[in-house]
Amino acid sequence: MASATVRRGDTGPNVESSVSALTWSAVLGGAFAAAAVSLLLAMLGTGIGLSSVSAWTGQSVSGTTFTVGAAIWLIVIQWLSSSMGGYITGRLRTKWADASTDEVFFRDTAHGFLSWAVSTVVVVALVASGAGSAVTGVARTAGSAVSTVVGSATQGAAQGAAQQGAQGGFNPSSYYVDTLFRTGKPGENDQDAKVEAGRILLMGARNGSISDSDKAYLGQLVAARTGMSQEDATKRVNEVMGQIQAAEEKARAAAEQARKVAAQTSFFLFFSMLVGAFVASVAAALGGRQRDEI
Structure with missing residues (x-):
């Protein structure tokens, strides 16, 4: 199959091309791939986490160990899923024949970032209802605990x-x-x-x-x-x-502990998502470079 290539043609140096530099099909493909990998790794992490805790005293890992493990796994999820989505986006995007090297690098990283952003929105949309119910339940429990x-x-x-x-x-x-x-x-x-x-x-x-x-x-x-x-x-x-x-x-101690856990979880999610955005951009640049070499 012939590869898709975007050329400016004889439009002149000051005339913009009518073809958009954004390849949405590649972005959406990479985003859904990243979302699927995220869900798979999340289920795997849930299984590992549940197997490490027990209702019996002395048979579970400590709270600190569990928290550190969860934080590391969040970063692993973002790393693997974002690299997969970004690389697929870079390999599937349209080849820009007349763009400079710097412009191609920027477009590739932008495609990777957009792929990560779309996949994040998809994953959040899938889990929003369950997570929202859990947060609401925790808030109501903390609010009425004293009474x-x-x-x-x-x-x-x-x-x-x-x-x-x-x-x-x-x-x-x-x-x-x-x-x-x-x-x-x-x-x-x-x-x-x-x-x-x-x-x-x-x-x-x-x-x-x-x-x-x-x-x-x-x-x-x-x-x-x-x-x-x-x-x-x-x-x-x-x-x-x-x-x-x-x-x-x-x-009050239970409510304070829940507050600390929620704060730590928010920070861990922020850093893991920051890693995911960076990895997706780099992976898209690598995939785009390999795409241009074909």
Whole structure:
């Protein structure tokens, strides 16, 4: 088959050629090849990563090792897929007969970069829905973690109020209304007492601590419902508050760890994609040079 060659013809030195220097067919071919290689290597990396971790304690690689391995594999994916796509683009593009050596080099690298850009968009489009759902789930989990652990730490003592707080419907005015109608003798309704205690605990979680008056009142509620002494009831209140604070700190630590992992992942993706863009451009230049030598 005869090779395709673009010539200016007798158009004169100051007349632009009507033929575009961009060969989209070669760019798209290289882009889809790079996208396919990226997906293949990503699946291979997923298999390797899952085989290196385990639900059993002591049978998995450390978090640092896993992170470093994932970063290296991201670079490998970009390196191999971009070089494949760029080289194919350079070999398949049209031969520019009248262009200077510098112009040919620029066009080849531009073709390789465009091939990498298109393949990146294709891969992102394929995984965007799943990745978006994962990111949204992480954000929602981090946002409601404190309210959730507060409801768990109370062990059902204030289930209704805790569920209300976890759903974002906790109204601080309910707490202040309760303080208006407090009496020295707690009421007889167990459910109302549990809901009121739950609101006090939620308000304490929001403020970071419970006031002495609220602790004393909670002690009265617990003593009236359980038959415990005031001293033992107050001790139980302090224990529950300690559990809530510990759970809150654990949730905040998990959210902070998730933030750090997300930041590191973003940096790793940036550097790997930067490597991919460079490799694709160089590979296209090499492929184009071999194309011109044929």
